[in-house]
Amino acid sequence: MLHTINKSPFEKNSLDTCLRLAKPGSEILLLEDGVYAAVKGTAVEQQVMQALSDYTVYALGPDLKARGIEEKRLIDGIEVVGYDGFVDLAANSERVQSWL
Amino acid sequence: MLHTINKSPFEKNSLDTCLRLAKPGSEILLLEDGVYAAVKGTAVEQQVMQALSDYTVYALGPDLKARGIEEKRLIDGIEVVGYDGFVDLAANSERVQSWL
Amino acid sequence: MGNGAKKFMYVNRRAPYGTIYALEGLEVVLIGAAFDQDVCMAFVDDGVYQLQKGQDTAESNMKNFSPTYRALGDYEVTKLYVEKESLEQRGMSEDDLMELTYEDEDDDYQEKPSIRIVNRGELTDLMEQQDVILNY
Amino acid sequence: MGNGAKKFMYVNRRAPYGTIYALEGLEVVLIGAAFDQDVCMAFVDDGVYQLQKGQDTAESNMKNFSPTYRALGDYEVTKLYVEKESLEQRGMSEDDLMELTYEDEDDDYQEKPSIRIVNRGELTDLMEQQDVILNY
Amino acid sequence: MKFGILVNEGPYQHQAADTAFNFTKAALDKGHEIVRVFFYHDGVNNGTRLTTPPQDDRNIVNQWSELAKEHELDLVVCVAAAQRRGIVDEDEAKRHGKNADNIAEGFRISGLGQLIEMGIKADRLMAFGD
């Protein structure tokens, strides 16, 4: 199952709720302002690193670039995908939950 | 100075930021979904009780009623005002900061 | 419910009135009821506030749509899952929520409660059983 | 600046692109610069992301408005206060921010930095000195 | 006392549009002056006459139009924000080759300078948004 998060973890509670309710083994895609959760050294870094042991975490490349986040600043283990990869993730999951 | 907060403290970071930056002695008005911070027994109760020692905290009555929150459920010390009281608070403060 | 019925879950995470998502989300559920699918609703985070008793919008001049939740049973929307952790974080219990019921046609039309308090693990399992999840 | 000038502070608390507030907020600042008031900007919470270096929107097909911040100096908007605590929470330092400067007409047009890192207490004091605070 | 009112969100989606109206009405009832109501961001969507909300709900656009008529309020829709979102008066329609306009009674379209001017003239600027 694919979960998407499009909110900054510093502004809204979407990441918290997703991590509380997503089944281990699920895929999580960070996009729009949600990509800020993927960056090293932030106040949510531990939470995201913990999540990486339960989930596969992706971040949307075009949204990282728009926000000036270079890939080397990402937490190890987070995979970058484009819109085509987003489509593949959705197609390959049985269902999608957007934590709007 | 009057600070207004219209967001739920469980959904957004507006309350946190307001309490970090508002000068002690200021007035804080909770309105719209912000009124949920005024209720007893929630996960932010301690934070709000602490705030009451530094600030005067108000909640907008019409927004409490819309959401089914009876006044007896409010944290002691929070004052309820109507739209007319909101106008008075704004008029009596030197400036207003809306933490949108 | 037909054999080809899909499982729809409407996840409500927003408080009522501050934004319109709760009201317009409810409109989807009511329309959807005519399509003979397997429908349930989940109330998570601030979504639990939608079910708060005693809403009165007279002074704020908005439309009070809370009575509509009582109609859900008649539309055969009978599974309203409320996350226990979300209630607790907000200092609420089932007593704070509206009493919502439905008549169980498979059990001599007995009146039964629609609200079911579930913990996070149960909600996770429920989500995994769905075909379509709509989040407001 | 006239004697009757008011002190305006534009408080930016949102990330760029996810919503339009940053872009349209900047448009207010640029227009406001023509009114000869005492203007400053504050960057708090996700607002600090607006000043991140190296923004490139080609693949997301949005308008990259970050170059506009470089024009602020020419509009005599020279006080950009960035909250230290907000940077730290996001694992950022001044090195991550665009280099924004202005020419100080009171000091032989020397080029000086517009960004000033302030702590929460300093920002509190600055807010208390304003006449008008606009929050995006 | 002179209030300036800034509305940043459209009708119905966010309560901000309602709160702005209720505040404005309460301020007028108390004898205060409203320098201007400025609609910015999605707030410009409060200025369309094409809404038809359900009959058992409030009509946010008409409420503003009526309050403006009664108190000679200056309701200003930001032109730049309106162009992005499709709020158009007769002049704007002509200027951009549109074959229709949708501005509501009592609203006018003008520049962002009107917001700054409102901030200068008003004793208090009140912002309502998301």
Added chain:
Amino acid sequence: MKFGILVNEGPYQHQAADTAFNFTKAALDKGHEIVRVFFYHDGVNNGTRLTTPPQDDRNIVNQWSELAKEHELDLVVCVAAAQRRGIVDEDEAKRHGKNADNIAEGFRISGLGQLIEMGIKADRLMAFGD
């Protein structure tokens, strides 16, 4: 594979409107089918032809209209949400006594049932919003 696309926010204010478009385009490029694009909540505001964004910015409404033409997309604006927000086609204008309409090319106004039907027909329903 069949995708259904739900758009819950208007153009420009939230990136959701852009993400929905970029996803839809990418899905089509990969040979997937788009059952329908349904515009709900403020998302209905994507369906007005009266926008004139700055020339150096993308035109979100036209992007949808052009993509719809190219791929015969079904762009549906929810009637109830549209009535609250003032998105109107010729029929709706007549029905509610409005003297103008503003629907953009390639969009049609219809009921919420089209959203449910899209959820039933599509293999995946993708929601984009705030």
